[in-house]
Amino acid sequence: MSARERILGRVRRALADVPRDDTPYERAVVRDYLREHGERTVEQTVDLLAENLADYRAVVHRTDFDELPYLVMRLLAERGSQYVLVPPGLPPEWMSAADPTRIHDRAVSTPQELDRVESVVTGCAVAIAETGTIVLDGSPDQGRRRITLVPDHHICVVRVPEQVVSSVPQALERLDPARPLTWISGPSATSDIELDRVEGVHGPRTLEVVLLPS
């Protein structure tokens, strides 16, 4: 007998005493929890996102479309970044003022090469105000998962308010599970030393989130 048959057989025998229950799944679980917490205007939701991002040590910037290239230039300059990674579908205007050498994602073939790049600039798929989370889904303006992981400095542009949702349930509704997803809430951190939170381990140690009104 294969392990598969053995395990499924054990499961069925284990449940032999359970009365058959054909309640459809939708009715078996009562979902009377909230879809979002609190009532807010669109602006307040964006403010809450900014507040919660900052609470977990992301650096939050607000700018407009015209100023964005200069902000990106300044943020890269402040880091002294020589090389910056750019996903294939990043709007070229965002980088139009930046000095550092642009490295296109596909040009970086090995993790070691990626490790020599200092910064990365991406968009995002959705941002969650209540938890201070940005979610990347590998769309062309975000690129492969590794490019936002190995460089130590990540600049992520969130289009507000249309990319901002209030809550985790609302975020899941917008996301496609078939895509590889990365949920990011602040720079990498650990609680492994005395259960005290410190920021900065393997992921980017600096996360800058730019809120860009459309």
Added chain:
Amino acid sequence: MSGTFVGMPAFPEAAREAVRDATLRGNLRHATHTIRAKRAKAVAEVPDWDRLREAGKRIKDHTLLHLDRYLEQLEASVTAAGGTVHWAADAEEANRIVAGLVKATGESEVVKVKSMATQEIGLNEALEAEGIRAYETDLAELIVQLGKDRPSHILVPAIHRNRGEIRDIFRREMGAWGRPAPDGLTDTPAELAEAARLHLREKFLRAKVGISGANFMVAETGTLVVVESEGNGRMCLTLPETLISVVGIEKIVPTWRDLEVFLQTLPRSSTAERMNPYTSMWTGTTDGDGPRAFHLVLLDNGRTDTLADEVGRQALRCIRCSACLNVCPVYERAGGHAYGSVYPGPIGAILSPQLRGTGSEIDASLPYASSLCGACYEVCPVAIDIPEVLVHLRERVVEGGQVTSRGDKVVLKPAKGHAAERAAMRAARWAFSHPGALRTGQRLASRTRRLHPRTLPGPGRAWSGTRDLPEVPAEPFRDWWRRTDGGKDGVK
């Protein structure tokens, strides 16, 4: 389970040492009290916590009661998305599958995301025996691995170590495993985290095979979810060419939407954060992004035996948040090692004797490693009534009865070593069923009270070694009641 736990003494003996270790007591007290207050605050932010908890419980219960269907659905979804599904009935089978998959890549080292399932099956030791070196990349797991130590907490396996001890381990051991600790390393957590970053980076960058567990598997979509903080998970899940995930069969949720419950309750319960820094979700393989080969090893290893127990099966709802450890007064004083399992604390006390059976000394003693104070049940985000299961397992130990072991129904004999207690319980039951006998006993105690010693011999020393005995009164209440007609005649 891991060979490192074989031959553990029973819980009370193991705990005795920990109770006397002042450093350990201090480390545990500091860490658990820090997180306790934070968790309470994070949970209080969510007004519908009780409803989320109830929904989480129901999702898990529903899944468990239809587990065969969801396992088959998950297998189909993962396969359709480009993954390969393997089934492992026990630890040995799982280890054999993983070792075979690693060997097939031609690699002799792997990087690992912290995973309870691979700890449980002793995967690192099994790989070592096959000439494959497994590098733990979670900071706490790294501390445990470098220190040749055992994990003592579900979330923070090195919780028993303070910053000074961690610095010493890094200075002493890192060099033998790769990049040595930086010169002049101090004990500030930020510097220690930086040392781990430098040490592990070269391993991440060259890794060809990653091994993980998963927090959740979504049956309808085939999506796996790993919840983490440091980014080591992302490294292991995205940089290698081959990814092998070993996941317990109880980690399934039916639908994508179910994640909306657990992604709210898990981070707040475990690290007391609104959201943990990184959550990775992947469905099979994606062209050009991440591993080209994905293997999912579905692990039973005692889970179906646990499922067969009507009361005990609720332990399979566990999402490994470790909130129950952090509030447990017994864990705080006994430490995680005393539980003789990778699953310490209250959840371990009900999980280990079910996954492994109550045959060994340690497993038979775990159901008693609790004062039944109920703090664990109160914080559990999936409402596992741990005290209920503890009492149920005590019954299994003292009374024996029918249980399921490796899929077969067997009848357990009552455990040895409880004969005197059983006789005492029967005698007490008899006396309590005969009020006259109880009264006679009480009077005897009262009349001889001047003769009672202040300390007790034999097993009674367990009480009188640290606590004075109560004085037996001159007369029991019932005699006073009778004598004074319920106090009506005013006699005191």
Added chain:
Amino acid sequence: MRVALFLTCVNDTLYPDTGRAVVKLLTRLGVEVDFPMAQTCCGQAHYNTGYRHEAEPLARHFSDVFGEYDAIVTPSGSCGAMVRELYPRMGERARAEGRGDTLAATLAPVVPRTYELTEFLVDVLEVTDVGAYYPHRVTYHPTCHGLRSLRLGERPLRLLRAVEGLELAELPGADECCGFGGTFALKNADVSAAMGADKVRNAESTGAEVLCAADNSCLMHIGGTMARLRTGMRPVHIAEILASTKEDPAV
């Protein structure tokens, strides 16, 4: 209303003062209380140690003895929780074992009629000022079963705050278990003692003369630890504080 005192086997044998205090207090509040002489033990120690089948005859006996009363009042949070929370579970387990509904039906009447003392005072009698006088500094330990099974909440504190002369000191780490836990105190004596010592240290830090609780089992453990550590603090059951008056003060 026919009210029965379920004193518990521990109080009957070792703490008759608590029983006398309950009688005095309830009588003062105009409640005539009966003490059915056939009462013995609720079966808690048996049940919690794994001897559920030995506990069943005791539960049936409890139901026989107290079934006729409108209210069953007990000065013990853990024994109250045994009846209220675990008797229904015993019935369910018997049913699951194919023994029908008999046990559940036998136990059902006593479950909703069983009250822990402070619940009875606040919820049924609807009093919080019981006219007590107790001129001491007191700290209150909410025992685990009272706190988490019966959810006594603020009830004991409301009663204590209304006591004339009583100065209430907040106990740090109040909701942490004292380490008694029935047979746990013997089976895991080292951990139990460590928990007890921490509880006593917290109690001492309040500067109170008295630590009070609504359960003598926990007080036996805490008091035994206090005596051994020579703290000079005393454990007192809340009933004895509430029964104390200027005319007839508790010692």
